[in-house]
Amino acid sequence: MTLPRIPLRSISRDELPVFNKHVCPPTFGGGPIDPLTPTRRIARNLLVNLDVELQDGTKVPVWILEDPDDPVGGRVFPSKTIRTVEGDIVHARVGVKTNTHTIHWHGIEPTPMNDGVGKHSFEISGNFVYQFATNQAGTFLYHCHKNTALHFELGLYGAFIVDPKKPDAPEARGVPDPPYPDGGPGFVRAFNPPDHVMKYDVESLWVPDDFDTRWHELGHDAFMQKCDPANPTAAENFTQDGILHDFRPDIFILSGEAKRKDDTTPFEKAAIRCKVGQTVLLRFIDATYTITEIRLGLPAQIIAEDGYPFGVPPRGQYSFPIDLPAGQPMRMTAAMRGDAFIRPTTPGRFPCTVDFFHWISGKKLYTATTFIDVE
Amino acid sequence: MKISRRDFIRYGMTGLVVAAGTTALGRMITPRRNGNGTAIVVRLAITEAMVEMVDHTFIYHWTFEDLGNPAHLPQLPGPLIQAIEGDPIELSITNRLPDVHGFRIPGVPGETGTGILVEPGQTKTIGFLAPEGGTYMYLDHLNEPVNRVLGLHGPMVVLPRTGNTPYSRPTPNVQKLFDDLGTAPHFPGEPWKAERTRIWVFHSKDPRFNAMAERGEKINAAVFREEFLPRYFTINGESGAYASHNHHTTPEGRIGQPHLIRIMDTGMNADSPHIHGNHVYLLARRDTTGDLNIPRNVLLVDTFTDEVAQCMDWLLPFIRPPDIPGDETIPLRKLVKDELALTLGGVGQSPIMFPMHGHNEQSQSAAGGNYPQGMVTGWIITGDLDGVDFPPSSPEEKGGPPMPHDQD
Ligand SMILES: [Cu+2]
Ligand SMILES: [Cu+2]
Numbered sequence: 001m002t003l004p005r006i007p008l009r010s011i012s013r014d015e016l017p018v019f020n021k022h023v024c025p026p027t028f029g030g031g032p033i034d035p036l037t038p039t040r041r042i043a044r045n046l047l048v049n050l051d052v053e054l055q056d057g058t059k060v061p062v063w064i065l066e067d068p069d070d071p072v073g074g075r076v077f078p079s080k081t082i083r084t085v086e087g088d089i090v091h092a093r094v095g096v097k098t099n100t101h102t103i104h105w106h107g108i109e110p111t112p113m114n115d116g117v118g119k120h121s122f123e124i125s126g127n128f129v130y131q132f133a134t135n136q137a138g139t140f141l142y143h144c145h146k147n148t149a150l151h152f153e154l155g156l157y158g159a160f161i162v163d164p165k166k167p168d169a170p171e172a173r174g175v176p177d178p179p180y181p182d183g184g185p186g187f188v189r190a191f192n193p194p195d196h197v198m199k200y201d202v203e204s205l206w207v208p209d210d211f212d213t214r215w216h217e218l219g220h221d222a223f224m225q226k227c228d229p230a231n232p233t234a235a236e237n238f239t240q241d242g243i244l245h246d247f248r249p250d251i252f253i254l255s256g257e258a259k260r261k262d263d264t265t266p267f268e269k270a271a272i273r274c275k276v277g278q279t280v281l282l283r284f285i286d287a288t289y290t291i292t293e294i295r296l297g298l299p300a301q302i303i304a305e306d307g308y309p310f311g312v313p314p315r316g317q318y319s320f321p322i323d324l325p326a327g328q329p330m331r332m333t334a335a336m337r338g339d340a341f342i343r344p345t346t347p348g349r350f351p352c353t354v355d356f357f358h359w360i361s362g363k364k365l366y367t368a369t370t371f372i373d374v375e
Numbered sequence: 376m377k378i379s380r381r382d383f384i385r386y387g388m389t390g391l392v393v394a395a396g397t398t399a400l401g402r403m404i405t406p407r408r409n410g411n412g413t414a415i416v417v418r419l420a421i422t423e424a425m426v427e428m429v430d431h432t433f434i435y436h437w438t439f440e441d442l443g444n445p446a447h448l449p450q451l452p453g454p455l456i457q458a459i460e461g462d463p464i465e466l467s468i469t470n471r472l473p474d475v476h477g478f479r480i481p482g483v484p485g486e487t488g489t490g491i492l493v494e495p496g497q498t499k500t501i502g503f504l505a506p507e508g509g510t511y512m513y514l515d516h517l518n519e520p521v522n523r524v525l526g527l528h529g530p531m532v533v534l535p536r537t538g539n540t541p542y543s544r545p546t547p548n549v550q551k552l553f554d555d556l557g558t559a560p561h562f563p564g565e566p567w568k569a570e571r572t573r574i575w576v577f578h579s580k581d582p583r584f585n586a587m588a589e590r591g592e593k594i595n596a597a598v599f600r601e602e603f604l605p606r607y608f609t610i611n612g613e614s615g616a617y618a619s620h621n622h623h624t625t626p627e628g629r630i631g632q633p634h635l636i637r638i639m640d641t642g643m644n645a646d647s648p649h650i651h652g653n654h655v656y657l658l659a660r661r662d663t664t665g666d667l668n669i670p671r672n673v674l675l676v677d678t679f680t681d682e683v684a685q686c687m688d689w690l691l692p693f694i695r696p697p698d699i700p701g702d703e704t705i706p707l708r709k710l711v712k713d714e715l716a717l718t719l720g721g722v723g724q725s726p727i728m729f730p731m732h733g734h735n736e737q738s739q740s741a742a743g744g745n746y747p748q749g750m751v752t753g754w755i756i757t758g759d760l761d762g763v764d765f766p767p768s769s770p771e772e773k774g775g776p777p778m779p780h781d782q783d
Contacts, residue, residue: 017721026774223744242744
């Protein structure tokens with residue numbers, strides 16, 4: 001007996017271009033389109049090869065985006081943090097050194113040509129100037145959006161922080177003008193009326209990530225579909241032997257520090273150093289392909305998710321900050337962000353953990369330990 | 376607002392029945408009345424079919440079929456059941472497969488919610504009143520998760536009898552959000568309308584287990600959980616370009632026309648769905664026991680953790696993308712007219728389209744690669760707040776040739 005079939009719908013001639021562009025976007029350069037006068041200019045080139053070194057000296061190759069204007073600190077993993085100020089009109093000059101790439105400013109919401117998704121615009125060959133505003137102060141990220149399964153995993157990402165303007169208040173004395181220095185002090189958009197900005201003394205950025213080292217041997221276009229504008233859906237265009245569905249992490253990372261899965265020593269670089277009475281702003285960016293649970297050794301207050309502060313009108317008025325007791329998990333997945341206040345009241349070393357769980361089986365793969373060190 | 380059946384919604388069209396010529400029958404169950412005219416009659420069969428993947432591989436599935444549809448073809452995911460709270464529903468399940476199968480709608484009171492069994496060749500009928508407003512997943516709960524993941528799942532949507540939200544008991548912040556749509560200065564435009572809804576049924580499949588089912592082999596649920604490695608990822612039965620360019624899946628409207636998206640994960644993997652262009656409000660979540668959690672704290676996010684076998688509603692506000700620089704009083708058709716006029720790669724930049732995709736980016740693959748032919752779709756802004764649609768792009772191509780992909 002032949003079984004009934006549920007076929008794919010048939011594609012009309014008119015649909016061939018969108019089906020082709022879905023896998024084979026055109027190239028483009030120059031820009032910006034519909035230009036305005038910028039208030040801030042930033043630049044990134046990609047990609048640059050770098051090695052992440054493990055404790056035993058083994059080197060794992062990663063790809064990063066470099067800041068060409070910073071010869072000293074412009075080549076780091078994760079890629080160098082971008083900071084702009086709320087209300088900025090940004091011109092982001094992106095240079096592509098090899099093949100084609102894009103940058104997506106994740107959580108920032110401009111038009112499609114400035115959003116960095118090839119299938120809805122183009123991929124950069126050479127240079128392009130993206131133009132967007134940063135109208136919402138908060139924690140975002142930027143990453144390449146080509147063959148993203150591979151390019152994001154290989155390290156083509158970095159933090160993107162938008163700072164609110166400095167309030168005209170006594171507590172602002174001694175705080176430099178925004179963009180605030182990495183590590184603090186600074187101000188963040190948060191729930192307290194009437195200004196909805198709050199001061200922090202110390203800023204910390206935790207970026208959990210995980211590597212499947214098999215993936216780090218692959219080439220730029222690994223396992224991509226062939227381009228065939230006349231017949232973009234043809235079966236022979238598809239590769240059948242890829243591994244981009246099969247993620248088996250064997251290295252775990254916290255904010256650029258990498259350890260093998262059998263290495264349970266603590267992540268000292270991510271440890272937060274602060275004093276009793278200070279306000280710590282901890283920003284998380286999940287760069288994993290697993291499920292993570294973060295447990296803090298001190299009580300915290302979550303004040304924002306995905307760049308948008310809780311309880312700030314008008315569009316945040318339907319939400320409010322969330323208390324996170326010490327030891328209670330905060331569950332996250334890829335590309336989510338969270339901002340938390342920690343206000344230590346006693347000195348000590350308070351252990352914190354990030355658990356990594358498999359994205360299918362849910363099994364725990366690794367526990368990363370770090371600390372809040374309070375003087 | 377009084378809810379009426381005109382508010383019923385569109386739903387993905389994969390596996391649709393294409394009659395001779397071009398007429399396409401949709402996949403939803405048209406509410407029919409029984410002989411007394413008192414109940415909505417739904418007649419489903421549990422059957423089997425070969426389903427075509429994005430790379431043209433055919434994979435064996437267990438599927439539902441709407442026996443009320445004269446075309447008599449299986450569908451994956453199962454047909455949409457829609458009702459208004461309190462509607463009597465008479466639902467029959469006919470099992471055409473050689474083993475016993477189950478049927479359950481978590482969240483519905485009584486045996487419908489706890490599950491019934493249907494022996495091979497038998498038909499069972501259950502009657503229930505459409506429960507409180509919300510998104511429901513129906514499924515074969517036997518040998519969980521095997522029978523669900525091999526294809527026996529589908530959506531049910533119940534609208535509340537009154538009110539302007541999708542829920543019968545909205546929390547104060549959910550109520551305020553829906554009251555503000557189209558009335559508060561930060562949500563110019565229109566209120567939510569029930570027909571501005573899309574359903575996104577996420578699914579993932581490991582063909583090795585489908586092949587076992589095809590051979591009639593028993594599948595051990597513990598082994599299935601342990602060894603499942605998804606090779607295809609779908610939304611409403613489609614992947615990649617098919618799911619991204621299906622008007623029954625992509626929300627479409629002008630700025631100020633908010634849409635509700637009813638999401639359910641019927642597959643085996645957690646994902647991290649991420650939407651571009653607008654943040655979304657996280658509304659009700661239904662866990663695997665069927666409990667509906669309507670949040671008091673309504674978060675505005677661009678990415679969220681989607682858990683296996685759960686339902687989650689999003690409100691996509693359809694505001695003007697907030698980081699387009701320039702004077703907000705100038706319509707986009709004027710402010711970004713050069714962009715809208717461009718044609719790149721044979722596709723105009725007008726109307727505006729943004730993607731939604733899994734950020735556990737493994738879910739963007741098909742057959743291990745072929746990015747982005749996995750769990751991806753999008754949404755389309757067709758025009759400005761003042762009711763004027765964006766003009767079409769110039770047909771003149773401005774993009775350069777795509778880079779050919781080096782094959783590894
Ligand atoms: Cu790239
Ligand atoms: Cu992203």
